[in-house]
Structure formats: structure tokens, C-alpha cells
Amino acid sequence: MKHIFAVLLLSLPALCLAQGRPNPPCDRWPTNIAENSLKDAGMLGSIDYTKTQAVQLASEKIGKSEDGEQLWREVYHITFHEKNGNKVKVITVDDAGEFECSMSSVEVFVVSKHLLPRVENDRMFKQIE
Numbered sequence: 168m169k170h171i172f173a174v175l176l177l178s179l180p181a182l183c184l185a186q187g188r189p190n191p192p193c194d195r196w197p198t199n200i201a202e203n204s205l206k207d208a209g210m211l212g213s214i215d216y217t218k219t220q221a222v223q224l225a226s227e228k229i230g231k232s233e234d235g236e237q238l239w240r241e242v243y244h245i246t247f248h249e250k251n252g253n254k255v256k257v258i259t260v261d262d263a264g265e266f267e268c269s270m271s272s273v274e275v276f277v278v279s280k281h282l283l284p285r286v287e288n289d290r291m292f293k294q295i296e
Contacts, residue, residue, distance in 0.1 A: 193268035196260035197243050200273040204224035210277065211247060211255050218248035228266065229262065234262045243276075 198221050205211035225242040232238055241263050246253045256278040262271035 193241060193261075193263045194223065194245075196263070196268035197221070197241070197261050197273045197275075198245050200261075201245055201257045201259050202247065202276045203281065204273075204275045205247070205255060205257070205277075211249065212253075213250045214251050215248045218246075220246045224258075230233060232264060232270060236270075238270055239263050 170230050195217045198219065202211065202214065214222060223241060224244055226239050229238050229240045239262065241261055243259045247257075249255065256274040258278060259273050260276075261269075261273040264270045
């Protein structure tokens with residue numbers, strides 16, 4: 168009995184981990200808005216869509232909408248690969264609901280330079296180039 172109780176106590180931290188927003192995954196909404204914003208600004212040419220990457224950096228509960236739907240603030244790092252070999256990187260910030268991705272406008276920040284740390288193994292988000 169003591170062993171079962173000990174296993175239960177040790178497994179509680181795993182059950183209490185913070186979870187991100189449930190479905191649907193909302194990386195496409197900020198990616199599409201960022202693409203349109205960059206093209207409108209003349210900063211993005213022909214894209215190789217197979218190489219486009221969106222990595223979620225943060226997701227935090229921020230309250231409820233007027234309808235009572237839970238809202239999350241989401242931050243993405245998005246890399247567009249142009250067919251000419253250039254990369255355009257942005258950070259987006261937007262609000263998403265439990266069932267709807269487009270609960271707010273999308274703020275798009277162009278990343279002009281990414282300073283890499285000296286030791287690559289220390290990188291927090293290895294998916295980001």
C-alpha cells in the first residue's frame with residue numbers, strides 16, 4: 168500500500184504540467200497573416216511553402232472572451248524560405264480561442280538578425296535556425 172501511495176505522489180507533478188491551448192492548432196492563422204503583411208510591404212517574394220516553418224514560442228491563458236470562450240495569447244517564430252534562397256523571419260503575437268484561431272489581429276515583427284549563442288547546444292528552441 169505504501170508503494171502505491173508513493174507512486175501516486177511521485178506522478179502528481181506530471182499531471183500538473185501546464186498545457187497549451189487545445190485544438191485546433193493555430194500556426195496557420197499567424198503564418199498566413201504574416202505572409203500577406205510581408206508581401207504587402209514588399210518584403211517577401213515567391214515562397215517555397217514546403218520549407219515554411221512555424222514554431223510556437225509561448226502560449227498563455229489570458230482570460231475569457233465575451234462569449235465565455237477561453238483565450239490564449241500565442242507567440243510564434245515563423246521562417247519563410249523564398250525560392251531564391253533568402254529567408255525572412257518574423258515573430259507573431261495573437262490571441263486564439265478554444266475553437267477559433269482568429270480571436271484578434273496578428274502583430275508581425277520582422278526579425279532582422281538572429282544572434283546565435285556561442286554554444287549551439289544551449290539553444291532553448293532547437294527548431295529555430
